């Protein structure tokens with residue numbers, strides 16, 4: 001595949017040749033309110049800068065929002081959803097914050113606002129689904145989530161683990177609280193319902209988590225998080241030749257290999273409901 | 285109280301297939317968290333409530349669970365994140 005080649009729509013891959021390619025919203029939560037009992041996320045600005053330049057280089061219109069409360073996160077997502085995306089081919093949302101466990105059978109986990117109130121990942125994805133955002137129907141919607149655990153202790157070590165209390169047994173009960181109706185799930189109207197499954201299928205959505213919700217995610221206060229550093233490096237090296245899913249396999253492998261050398265393991269998670277291959281635009 | 289609560293046990297799930305002709309071995313389905321709804325080949329997961337029907341004989345219950353309901357906490361606890369990732373990051377045209 002030659003570099004910089006335009007990507008027309010085909011059975012195999014998403015059309016990705018609009019210029020600009022689409023919007024990219026980065027929510028960077030660094031400083032948390034004292035009442036939230038969440039520590040400040042040193043190093044997150046490094047992550048944010050890296051991803052801002054990376055997605056600009058991939059021809060996205062990048063907007064960064066810093067230190068948003070839950071209400072403001074929802075407001076930003078609602079604004080993004082109300083935009084007219086008909087001239088674009090893709091949409092990207094990046095969340096850099098603390099996270100916590102919330103059960104869901106497709107998109108578990110939640111991300112904190114700086115006020116300590118969280119937004120479930122499932123709701124984040126719902127803003128851009130085919131029902132709520134018709135101009136993104138059939139187009140890939142990508143979510144990258146660097147979510148550190150909720151109970152992070154900033155001990156001043158060079159690398160501090162962002163820990164979260166693992167839930168013991170409570171997960172079963174939480175499942176019942178998740179709405180299962182078609183109106184609340186990530187149903188895309190552009191696609192045929194999946195005859196195999198009894199719940200509406202999200203489509204054209206990919207969520208890449210720095211770590212499975214509820215597990216430790218590492219962030220270096222000097223160089224940023226392992227996940228973002230690795231993601232950025234893999235995109236830099238391979239976006240011209242490889243599709244997104246292949247690159248995420250590389251990211252997962254590298255982060256888990258890296259973390260295996262230390263005390264704690266970290267395995268990024270990918271929840272992938274894309275229907276085609278996705279090749280980013282890269283400059284020739 | 286409800287059916288799903290009872291179906292936390294493997295034996296209960298297996299027993300739910302007693303009167304059902306299923307293209308997949310009920311033991312494999314029950315191990316993967318599924319119980320029979322009694323309606324044709326439709327099964328539900330006791331934990332995530334995710335349902336699957338239209339089974340092909342060659343399909344693997346754990347793989348189908350991971351493909352369609354990757355966030356299920358039973359799936360993640362039993363099979364691990366790496367298994368789920370590998371299924372999720374297969375070729376999207378699969």
Ligand SMILES: [Zn+2]
Pocket residue numbers: 105317329330331332333334349353356357358359
């Ligand atoms: Zn399940």
